Amino acid sequence: MTKPTVTYLIEAIAVASMVTFSLRALPFLIKGFVLRQRVVLGVRAAMPYGIVTILAVYAITSTKVTSVQIALAETIAVAVTIALHLLRRNVLLSIFGGTLLYVVAVNLPLSRL
């Protein structure tokens, strides 16, 4: 396949940039109206909690699982992160504990798995 031209690449980036910016910025123009709807006021507080939880599940499931080792490493690292956080509630400890375990586990030379 031929290489994409510079013009085409710039156009593609411009299109994706404009669509993304519009999606982020335009809703602010109607934010006042939306927030005046009683039913929205009730759900406003729960949205961030729900969205962050959904993003957490997304982050976990979006890892490309190309081996049993990666799947196991991620499952264990997520479980350890949750356990550490429930026990100590120290953000740095939970995150770096889980991450170090993950990095070590995915890089172990376990060719048999």
Add this chain to the structure above:
Amino acid sequence: MIYKVNRPDPIEKSRNEHSSKIIADARIMWLGLFVLGLGFGVVVVERGLPWWFALLTSTFILAGSLEFVLAGLVTLHSSLISIAVITLLVNSRHIFYSLSFPIETHEGTIAKAYSAFSMVDEAYALVAIGGEGRLRGRQLIKVQVGLHGSWAAGATIGALLGDLIPKSLTGFGFVLTALFVVLSIDSALDSKDLTTGVIATLVAIAAFVLAPNSMLIVAITSFFILLISKEAVRERLGNRSVGSKG
């Protein structure tokens, strides 16, 4: 609309403590985005695209998962229309973010526009959690510049160095997964409401199984509809029992 209230603020101190905790979380996100950016840059050059593609996408689009998708689309010479439609699908979740993003705390149109432009998932997660102590104004802009800069620097360095980046380093991108997990546990504990978290988790898993390619927008929209329905039912029941409350 101006929401400024000039009165002594008894919660100012706890707010400051809370926001310094958020700044600590933000630093972790900078690190995570930098490492993921490195990975993105490597993917860009592996696909035969020029290094500046990584620089321009990370600077002007600033949407991690979409940029990975876009790097694939342009190597297939996809039409600009299909790029627009796919961008719309991948990023439409941001529509919901405006409800909880304190853009009104910025002064001036440029600051507001930049804050909206750089309203990535990580920025949303940092400000949306924490109620009164939420990140806002100048501090929020600083956090967003940091997120933007980390991602762009990571992507550009990754694209320039390519194969020189050790593969083992990309495992450190797990800090973002861990941080989202930690933030959701914190919101469950802070709100003392486990149901919302359980519903969100189930909705997300269902969306992953049924629509893996558009998981986020399916999950967030379904969650929003569920909440609205629950609220509508509650309101109806509430109106009925108003008399008994006295």
